Amino acid sequence: MITSIRGRNLLTLDQLSDAAILEVLDTAELFVEVNQRTIKKVPALKGRVVASLFFEESTRTRLSFETAAKRLSADVLSLAVASSSVKKGESLRDTIATIDALGIDAVVMRHSSSGAAHQVGGYVPHVRVINAGDGLHQHPTQGLLDVFTVRQVLAERAHAKGSETGKEMFAGLHVLIVGDIRHSRVARSDISAYTALGADVRIAAPGTLRPASLEEWPVRVVDDFDEALEWADVVGVLRLQRERGTGSFVPSLAEFTETYGLTSERARRLRPSAIIMHPGPMNRGVEIDSAVADSPAAVIERQVSNGVPIRMAALYLSVNGTAEETPS
């Protein structure tokens, strides 16, 4: 177990202890304040260079990471893969070597292959690597911002500060994750984060969209999605990933919506206090009804705004810290 990400790569959440996760959340709390200032910038990473390499398309994650790096005063090298030498057939290793030769301190990368970020970490051990999503594996900062958002909402309701509550808000919290678990790196990161903090996580998905290695996961599969909605404190709706061929895993989109979509009708079964989440981008009318996504119970926009302080915290701890100072 890793007890702090200081001076380390952030590749996956399943190796992080509760202390390591809480350290990121508490640090992000400080950056929330920075983001509310008129001058939203601190010199913490002044003179450092962060390369942003998105081999797979993204709007919010890339913008969020680049905003985070800039608000820490780092310089950002942004590689537009579509117009780069990658299109000429340059290998991942050569692309990284080229960028490294320009002098960088960190790489934020997204790739369609699981384990790509880990591999890059091996190529350039002196550079900190932050995984912004690798294939079907992990999307650590999304998992972190999801637990951060839940803690923020619950702490507000209890009139407390998030950092004062530690992980107590998660003790026995009922988290239901629904939809395309099989193709979802968000689900994997969410499950790691929620379980590390002590929540009770269950998943709801049609048989074809459950992962193959389900027995090894610290979750229970619910048979009756509708019943589970009454149980849930938090519902994490996942995007049906049509670009990964999910279409062929369900008989039809309409049937998926009928059985596992969070429709307005189904949302009525939720407790009044339940929190609805979605990592975006949404397929409105498929996995979630528009009316549900725009309801007060949904915290989807807050998830997006929390992305910046969480990514500032991840970059700050990983790039600025040194592994030696990690408490053992």
Place this chain on the structure above:
Amino acid sequence: MAHEVVERVRDTEMLVVLGLQTGGVAFAELLAASLFDITTRHVLQGTLDVSFYRDDVGQRPFIASAVSQVPVDLDDRLVLLVDDVLFTGRTIRSALNALGDFGRPRAVQLAVMVDRGHRELPIRPDYVGKNLPTSLSEDIVATTEGVWIGTRGAS
């Protein structure tokens, strides 16, 4: 010390008392309370965290940080920074840089409970609780309960 501040500042209307996280916060609260006792006027107060502004990040152990709460835009305000122990002056330098992100104060003053010497930067406090000549091998802890001197690293 509150009397000294009132004597020098005269009008506390534009004054903002900022305690440096984390050691200066309790003293800033005490000082603001004393200023109220003397002037019967509430003084604006807040906290300032300088961890993201330090020039020695990565060279010293990670410092636990806490949130900054600056109550108003600092343009044209008189800012009184409050800290527990003044040592090298580097924390104050970071604080001066941090202040720039909250506005342009008319003036900034510094109050410290203990000045232990060994400055590495041209920084001088305006109000000092106690001048305490120390050796570099000593550690100073000042809380609202009292001041302790110990051997470095022994804690």
